[in-house]
Amino acid sequence: MLSDNSIYAVNADLHCHSTVSDGTLSPADIAVRAKSNGVDLWALTDHDEVSGIPVARSVAHDLGMQYITGVEISITWAGKTIHIVGLDFDETNANLVQGLAKTRSGRERRAQDMAADLLNKTGIPDTYRGALKYVGNPDLISRSHFARYLVEIGACENVSDAFKHFLAEGKPGFVPHRWATLSEAVGWIRGAGGLPVVAHPGRYDLTPLALDAFFLEFKSLGGVAIETVTGSHSIDQYDEYTKVAQRYGFLASRGSDFHSPIDMDVDIGKLVSLPRLVKPVWEKWLSS
Incomplete structure (x- = not known):
């Protein structure tokens, strides 16, 4: 098995978007950019859509980069939009594909x-x-x-x-949309053999009490991880959500949330490493 040093040294980027959803680079071009930026383990996580996966996986493998299937599902919880990332699932699973199509509608x-x-x-x-x-x-x-x-x-x-x-909410141009439920999103991911992950938990406008209720419900439904080191968190939030992962017993994920070479906070593959206080979600995918 890989040593702890090797596990934490892996440059995993498990959250990014292509032209299939709201990114500006094609799945193939993101694969090339990820490889050139030193990514070892990569997942393309387009919003509510998995059609970019075959190309992403093929190019990643051609480049010698390990690939994990991914998607980011929009849900509505307590009137707020929250994102759940699914990792390492069967993208042809009928319930998942139908559920994503339903979520995209509207x-x-x-x-x-x-x-x-x-x-x-x-x-x-x-x-x-x-x-x-x-x-x-x-x-x-x-x-x-x-x-x-x-x-x-x-x-x-x-x-x-x-x-x-x-x-943003409350501004001209913001129109709320009713997405999938938390139970549906977690169920689709688990039913397809994948792992549900809360995307960038520091972004949501929820009180500490509401966040606690959300994390407990997520875990009870079969959620296993949260993003702790992400391009959508501030540096202070890396530590904050590392402690949250410890508190609830979640695995930790890492992803840039890369959308475009322009207007990006963090480039793909350029995040700091996970703290050793948490267990990486990718440990089980690494070969010995």
């Missing part, structure tokens, strides 16, 4: 409502058509695509600015 209608809200409240026209330039499939249109268009037309300096001023 994105196009929401996007049209977002465009109407932006026009009515800010006077910015044609944002739906503009956002479509950044996505191939209207079923996968998201706030990130709107954000890129707002940057393109000069309404915002960058994607983060677009979310802050136009697309």
Whole structure:
């Protein structure tokens, strides 16, 4: 078996997005970027979609990089949108595929409502058509695509600015959407043989009491891990959520949440290592 030193030295990036959802690079191009940045173990985790997996896996293997199947599922819990990453599952599992298709449904209608809200409240026209330039499939249109268009037309300096001023909850352009339930998402992942992981838990606007309730429910349903070191956390939150993983007995995952070479906080493969206080979720995937 690998030693502890070897396990923690693995450059695992288990959270990133391609043009299949709201990223700007193709699955093949992200694989190349990951390899060039020293990634040893990689998962492509597009939003509510697994169609990029075959290409991602093929290119990763050609490059000599170990690949794990991945997806990021949007759920609604206590009125908030939360993301659950699934890792190491059978992407052809019928219940998973059907569940993801159900979750994607409604994105196009929401996007049209977002465009109407932006026009009515800010006077910015044609944002739906503009956002479509950044996505191939209207079923996968998201706030990130709107954000890129707002940057393109000069309404915002960058994607983060677009979310802050136009697309976050309470801002013009934000339209809530009813996603999958926590039970459904965890059930689809587990039913396909995978491991459910809470994505970037530090991002959610939940009270400590609500977060505790969420983690307990997640664990009771079969959730096994949380992201502790992620590009969507601040450095202080690395330590905070390492302690959370210890408290609830979760494994720890690591991922850049990479979307684009532009407007990114952390490049793929460039995160700090996991603290040795937690057990990496990837330990079981590493060959002896």
